[in-house]
Amino acid sequence: MNKTKVSIKDIAQKAGVSTALVSYVLNGKEKESRVGQEIATKVRQIAAELNYQPSHLAKSLRSGKTHTIGLVIADISNPFFANIARVVEDEAKRNGYTVIIGSSDENASKSRDLLEVLINRQVDGFIIVSSENSEDQIRSLNDRHIPFVLLDRYFPEIPTDFVSTDHYRASYDAATHLVKNQYKHIGMIAYDSQMFHMHERIRGYQDALRDNPINAHEHWLKRVKISAIDTGVKAAIDTMLATDQPVDALLFATYSLAVSGLKYINKLGVRVPDDLAIVSFGQAEVFELYHCPITYIKQPIGLLGQTAVELLVKKLTHKPTEPEQILMKAELIERASSKTHKTLIT
Amino acid sequence: MNKTKVSIKDIAQKAGVSTALVSYVLNGKEKESRVGQEIATKVRQIAAELNYQPSHLAKSLRSGKTHTIGLVIADISNPFFANIARVVEDEAKRNGYTVIIGSSDENASKSRDLLEVLINRQVDGFIIVSSENSEDQIRSLNDRHIPFVLLDRYFPEIPTDFVSTDHYRASYDAATHLVKNQYKHIGMIAYDSQMFHMHERIRGYQDALRDNPINAHEHWLKRVKISAIDTGVKAAIDTMLATDQPVDALLFATYSLAVSGLKYINKLGVRVPDDLAIVSFGQAEVFELYHCPITYIKQPIGLLGQTAVELLVKKLTHKPTEPEQILMKAELIERASSKTHKTLIT
Known part of the structure; x- marks a missing residue:
């Protein structure tokens, strides 16, 4: 049976030397400490025999690395x-x-x-x-x-x-791609969040519409709480499809929003892309295996x-x-x- | 500007006491060490002012928790x-x-x-x-x-x-489900692994076929190296579909095998479930959003x-x-x- 842990003391006792000497040797300081070569070798052998594991914790406290x-x-x-x-x-x-x-x-x-x-x-x-x-x-x-x-x-x-x-640029390019492919009513579902990257994704979408130029309907941009994704996405899509200018394309700001959205779109029987084009941030197997492969923003x-x-x-x-x-x-x-x-x- | 880290020494200097005394106080041992109440309070105040963070590392070495x-x-x-x-x-x-x-x-x-x-x-x-x-x-x-x-x-x-x-039972039940649903040529793709849980999944499949009883073709069970999933799965499916008794149902032993398999099945144009029924271990959004929702073994x-x-x-x-x-x-x-x-x- 092994003891729980072999200590420097155990090695010192077996070698018949002081714990300080063992410590010098095991920390590679035998030269500075003028420990003889023979004793150093002996200490190392005993440490190996006893399967001594230096405490990296104690070592870290000394070296700081x-x-x-x-x-x-x-x-x-x-x-x-x-x-x-x-x-x-x-x-x-x-x-x-x-x-x-x-x-x-x-x-x-x-x-x-x-x-x-x-x-x-x-x-x-x-x-x-x-x-x-x-x-x-x-x-x-x-x-x-x-x-x-x-x-x-x-x-x-x-x-x-x-x-x-570059979240702004990624989003700008995605929305521009939808415009080029003849979509006119482009919506976005993002998180209701203070995070800068989320603001950048939204700003990229807004600027792309403005530059192209497309007058965005107030209901085309929806912000969903991260703590209630499914209900938020459902409500957002319902509103976007029910407005007098229903969206014909939808940009999801994250993978989780897209997965939630795709499930709901399936349920509604909305056809992708004939009824609704989809682009999403993030990459995942889901996008490749969905019945209509999903255009996505591949982050490096x-x-x-x-x-x-x-x-x-x-x-x-x-x-x-x-x-x-x-x-x-x-x-x-x-x-x-x-x-x-x-x-x-x- | 803050210093990188406030030490017990800093507190001792400011309080005009020894580091040992500071240590006693901050470890709640002032009574045993006969430190006066007034001094103890002063030390605690200074520690708080300096925003002293005790090193949990050193503390752990003492308490062991x-x-x-x-x-x-x-x-x-x-x-x-x-x-x-x-x-x-x-x-x-x-x-x-x-x-x-x-x-x-x-x-x-x-x-x-x-x-x-x-x-x-x-x-x-x-x-x-x-x-x-x-x-x-x-x-x-x-x-x-x-x-x-x-x-x-x-x-x-x-x-x-x-x-x-219970990997054995899960696999046994999945294969039995396929038999009950009129599939006769049931294949399995698993990992080539010594892991016990993988052996159990294979054994469950084999026993279910034997008990039902179905004479398994030697090419219906394929083991794929975890380091080369895509090539292995491709070769396995090719063989299973080309044999004189091609599989009409396929049990994937893991999520990763299933994702790889579904991608290849899409490429081949094999229809699920008409040409090939699918059951997989693991749960993931992919299984729900695949054009034909995938039957899966939901682990708790x-x-x-x-x-x-x-x-x-x-x-x-x-x-x-x-x-x-x-x-x-x-x-x-x-x-x-x-x-x-x-x-x-x-």
Whole structure:
């Protein structure tokens, strides 16, 4: 039977030396401490025999480095974030870091708890997909000089490193694509949220309509509470289809909104794209396997995750300079759900 | 500007007392240490003014409790595990625990690294969705008396707490359902894996055919490498449809296999269920939004996650007794993809 844990004391007793000497040897400081080569070898052998596991915890307290990255994501059950997490892990591993993950469930207080738990677990730094109302937490990390990089979502008024999709441009391009394909009544369902990335997605849609130019009906843009997606999306679609200028195309601002919307559209028997064209943010198997493949805004998940790790590792290994702020271009993957409108019965 | 971190030394200097005294007070030991009430109050006030954050790390080393659970899942990008993670988090929070997550990507060596990293981060215990070839790690946790509960996958030869779907029964019921709905040539695509749960899923399928009785063709059961799902599934389906007794129904052993299979079936123009009925393990939006809604084996994700937390918390707060081993029943959600076979042209 193994003992629960082998200590330095156990090794010292077996080797007949002091615990201090064992500690010097196991921390690679035998030369500075003038420990003889023979004794050092003996100590190492005994440590190996006893299967001694150094406490990284105690070691971290001394060195201040743990080679661990804390990844805080907004919702682990959203495939976009789950896939980002996978990329961050792979890239971190390549750089010699282990990732421990926490999910804030789009909840600022949970995010605060997680950050503190992970800080107390001595992670070297963070990659964070922020949740709403977490600006104070980000400012506090800045003030405490804790290294971090924001991923996908950022606060333009706080000077931080970030890497994000250009949400405005992605949305602008998606709406413009619908205009080009002869849709005239283009709606959008977004979250009712203070998050900057959501505002950017809405602004891109609005500017594309204005520039083309299309006079948007007041009911074409709906904001849905993240805590009640299904009822919100249902009400939004009902209103949009019942107005005197019903929408002929719909842009979903997130994957979760789209999934909810597609379920309801199926139920209503609305045909895609003949009755209603669809474009959505995010990528997922659903969009490919839906009876009419869905046009989607493909965010550069691989590049986003890799660059976030790269920026963070740079911060951890060099003196920090000015914040690096990177916006990446999304790609519109055109499928059947938004193909050119054939007949316009208006 | 804040300093990076306020230390006990900072408080001691400001209060004009020793660091030892500050430490006594902040650890609530002023009485044992005969520190005067007035001094104690002053120290606490200064600590509050300076916004002193006790290092939970150092505190953990003393108390040995961190109220943190390590959750190791097999693949974070699989929605089944991502949803399980969400449930475990919610339930842990209700019990006053924070969850930190690691994903082993179905890789035993990564799983080993993660366990060590999390042990060194002083988690109180683990909930683990094991990856293949990780038996030694599980045995080692047992030997080291580290509390853990296995979730969804277990090793029958190792005495551990676990909570899992009854994979054998779920598979048996799914295949029996296909037989009842008049399918005669029932195939299965599973992983080529040593994992016990995968063997159980295959055994359930085989026993259901034997009991009904159907003479299974050798090409009806295919095992696909997890590292090459798309090519494996494609080859399997090609073979199964080209044999002299082509399959008229197909059971997918996992969500990922099903998604890959459905994409290929779409490409081939095979009609579901007229040409080929489909049943799959796992649950996901894909199954609902596919042009023909897919019959699936719904694992009790909520109950699995909740029970795993419950068992672990029990282990953490009571003396451990005999391992608790719980098998839960999955539910077959019958949809159009496996409805009764109308015409059998044989």
